[in-house]
Amino acid sequence: MKKILMGSMVAFALLQGVSFAKDYAKVNGKSITEKDIAPLMRSLPGVAFEQLPEDAKTQIINQAVERKLLIEQAKKDKIQSSKEYKDALVAMEEELTLEVWTRKQIEKIKVTDSEITQFYNQNKTKFVQPEMVKASHILVASENDAKAIIAELKKAGKNTSARFNEIIREKMQNGSAKDGGNLGYFAKNQMVPEFANAAFKLNKGTYTATPVKTQFGYHVIYVEDKKSSGTLSLNDIKGQIEQNLKIKKLQENIKKEGESLRKKAKVEIFK
Structure with a gap:
């Protein structure tokens, strides 16, 4: 369950609404936008495309063009009609369903100021910064x-x-x-x-x-x-503590939910 949960956490940022208005190139009349650039930038965490040197930007754009062409060729080869594609699509749909559900669960979780303060006071040694x-x-x-x-x-x-x-x-x-x-x-x-x-x-x-x-x-x-060096103040890390407590509560809630659903379900395990 923990692995499933962490996979869902990673996807939160991908589930937010994003605008991909800017065009960087065109391939057979179709635009290359930030949406096409984004997958290639994942290998450079913490770096924005606009911060790259011009030659690096050009290289990324050319890679996006080649990727778009390969996708078009895959569609021409009717990959979307293959069993492998359909099976993968079902798996992705199930994963996305779980991710959206998990996001909605964490939105319901509330953490009080007293809980944050208590956690900070009990764990001050963890917040010593060199x-x-x-x-x-x-x-x-x-x-x-x-x-x-x-x-x-x-x-x-x-x-x-x-x-x-x-x-x-x-x-x-x-x-x-x-x-x-x-x-x-x-x-x-x-x-x-x-x-x-x-x-x-x-x-x-x-x-x-x-x-x-x-x-x-x-x-x-x-x-x-x-x-x-010194101990970080509560104000410095209040947001981080709140998020950590939310995730901890989410893990506990999901564990309870999983156990409850399992009791109601007919489960058969084959060896």
């Missing part, structure tokens, strides 16, 4: 390339942050950077030691004065923000 750094980086293959980037940043003066982001875009678009971008907040143990040690030594709004060598290449790191 020192965190929010940083961006540019990764290049050679030390000289990294030194050239640092030289550019020195010319930027007070506009370091804006110039750093400009360089990321430039390097990613022309292919001279192996990687780059905003890494968000991370703890020291989430990065390779060389990178973490350099990042955590920096003050907010500063960058590495020399290239940072790791197994991946040479990095230039810019620290946007820092957070001291």
